[in-house]
Amino acid sequence: MSLNTFGHVFRVTTWGESHGPALGATIDGCPPGVPLTEADLQVWLDRRKPGQSRYTTQRKEADAVEILSGVFEGVTTGTAIQLMIRNTDQRSKDYSEIADKFRPGHADITYWQKYGLRDYRGGGRSSARETAARVAAGGVARAALTALAPELRIIGYMVQMGPKRLDRDRMDLGEIDKNPFFLPDATAAVEWADYLDAQRKSGSSVGATIEVVAQGVPPGLGAPIYAKLDADLAAAMMSINAVKGVEIGTGMAAAALTGEQNADEIAMGAGGPVYSSNHAGGILGGISTGQDVVVRFAVKPTSSILTPRRTITTGGAETEIVTKGRHDPCVGIRAVPVGEAMMACVLLDHLLLDRAQTGGIRGRIG
Numbered sequence: 001m002s003l004n005t006f007g008h009v010f011r012v013t014t015w016g017e018s019h020g021p022a023l024g025a026t027i028d029g030c031p032p033g034v035p036l037t038e039a040d041l042q043v044w045l046d047r048r049k050p051g052q053s054r055y056t057t058q059r060k061e062a063d064a065v066e067i068l069s070g071v072f073e074g075v076t077t078g079t080a081i082q083l084m085i086r087n088t089d090q091r092s093k094d095y096s097e098i099a100d101k102f103r104p105g106h107a108d109i110t111y112w113q114k115y116g117l118r119d120y121r122g123g124g125r126s127s128a129r130e131t132a133a134r135v136a137a138g139g140v141a142r143a144a145l146t147a148l149a150p151e152l153r154i155i156g157y158m159v160q161m162g163p164k165r166l167d168r169d170r171m172d173l174g175e176i177d178k179n180p181f182f183l184p185d186a187t188a189a190v191e192w193a194d195y196l197d198a199q200r201k202s203g204s205s206v207g208a209t210i211e212v213v214a215q216g217v218p219p220g221l222g223a224p225i226y227a228k229l230d231a232d233l234a235a236a237m238m239s240i241n242a243v244k245g246v247e248i249g250t251g252m253a254a255a256a257l258t259g260e261q262n263a264d265e266i267a268m269g270a271g272g273p274v275y276s277s278n279h280a281g282g283i284l285g286g287i288s289t290g291q292d293v294v295v296r297f298a299v300k301p302t303s304s305i306l307t308p309r310r311t312i313t314t315g316g317a318e319t320e321i322v323t324k325g326r327h328d329p330c331v332g333i334r335a336v337p338v339g340e341a342m343m344a345c346v347l348l349d350h351l352l353l354d355r356a357q358t359g360g361i362r363g364r365i366g
Contacts, residue, residue, distance in 0.1 A: 006236065008227065009352040010144075012137045012345055016087075017119055018127035024084040025133040027140055029352065030070070032078030034144045041065045041083070041139035047177075048135045048337040062088065065136045076144075083136045087129075100314045101321045105303035112314060128241040128331055131338040138341020141348040148351060151216035156340040157182045159296065160209035161330060162199070164192050182336040200329040203306025208332025211296045212237075212339040214347060217282060219290035220362055221350040228286025229293075229350055236342040237297040242331050245298040249281020264291075272365060293347075297339060299332035 005013040009029045016023025042065055049063040063085055070081030099120045102109040107126035111118040118124065145152050157176050159166040171184045179189035181196075199206050222229025234246045254262055257279070265276040275291055282293035304323035311321045328334065354360070 006239065007345060007349045009356065010141065010345060010349040012134070014130055014133040014137070016085075016130070016133065017121075017124040018087075018129040019119070019121035019124075020087060022084050022086045023130060023133050024082065025137040027070070027081040027083070027137055029349075030076050030078070030081055030140055030144055031148070031352070032076055034076040034140075034147050035074060036067070036071050036076050036081075036140065036143045037074060038065055038067055040143055041067075041136050044135050044139040044142070044337060044341065045085070045132060048132060048334050063132055065139075076140075081140060083133065083140075085132050085136065098321060098323060101319060102311050102313075103303050103321060103323055104309045104311050105300070126241065128328075128334070131241060131334075131341075134240075134345075135337050135341045138337075138344045141341070141344035144348050145344060145351070148348075149216065149218060152218075152347065153215045154212065154340050154343050154347075155215070156210060156212040156336040156343075157184045158208055158332065158336060159211045161192050161332065162195065162206040162208075164188070164195055181333055196330055205302035205305050205327070205329050205331070207301045208299045208330055208335070209296055210299065210332060210335050210339050211294065212336075212343045213295075214282075214293040214343055217288050217290065217293050217347065218351075219288055220358070221347065221354055222283065222287040223353070223357075224286055227350075227353065228283075229288055229346070230281070230283040230286060232346050232350070233293070233295050233343065236346050237295060237339060240297070240299075240335060240338050240342065242299045242302070242335070243297050244300050247296050248283060249294050250279040251281070251296060254279060268366060288350075293343075295339070295343065297335075299335050302328050302331045 004015065005011055007029070011028045013026045015026070045063045045065055066084045068082040068084055070077055070079050102112070107123065108118055111126060155173060158181050161181065166183070166185060166188065170187065172186070173184050175184050175186045176182050178186065181189055181192055183189045183192060196206065230248045233248065237243055237246045250262070262279050264278060264280055267274045273290070275289070278291050278294065280289065281295065282289055282291040304327040306322055308320045308322050310318065312318055
């Protein structure tokens, strides 16, 4: 039974644990002839890696990716691509005090209930460390998308941290990489820093909401019913550690709209259909419209906190727990490049699916 793999044609299998010697990804289905080097992948991993500011875990990992197979003379061969990232700064002793205690809000208890054992050193597979492998795989997907759909661009950013929300009237995408929060608002970045500092110094944590937008997505990606583009995107984002909610386009807020308000009216433009709005998030009936594909996901607060919490032991005794070690006060920050990576993997997968089924044939309009 394979439960570590996602994708239909572009298939990604991640492996490894938070405190093991290494982690990585095995990728099958990448087209041959795509230019790819380790440097192409490292640029994305560098955006996710820990220890870059006081607002993320201080675990010092280079997250240097190695390509072990599937690339020859700088291009993909069409065979399986094996990626590896070595763990170099594990501190397993930080977790010795919680070896037999379950962290409230963490997967500790469910892993134990399912498997009868768990890797308490950072959580094993339930650790967000696993997402480094996804970002590396997403780099491969981006390289393939650049070759197959050069107009496509993926942008992720934070739109909420705790009670702090992005003011979209001040939104400036040029600010995303100028602050530690991937926040498209320079003024808000200063305010959010003060807020997160207070949470960090108190030993607590806070949740966040991330928005990922794909521009230049060709129409026709996805399929009705069981391979809907939005269904696969929702599954991909929900599979990210600590994610508790996903929405496409207007999402949950669409429940408060009337049919007139929600309908994205269509006109004929010089280059094809033009929409008056994008409540659908660029997807109708599971198939892309050609508009921006918009996905948001909510990340819960980090469950590893210094505030004492009531819990039980593996033996069933009631006790208290304080989680020491190096943890993100807002794990949603580093979820931004992870969300971008999952968007890239799903879009490439559906682009390859579409090529296999339709060969790129499209219904003519006008």
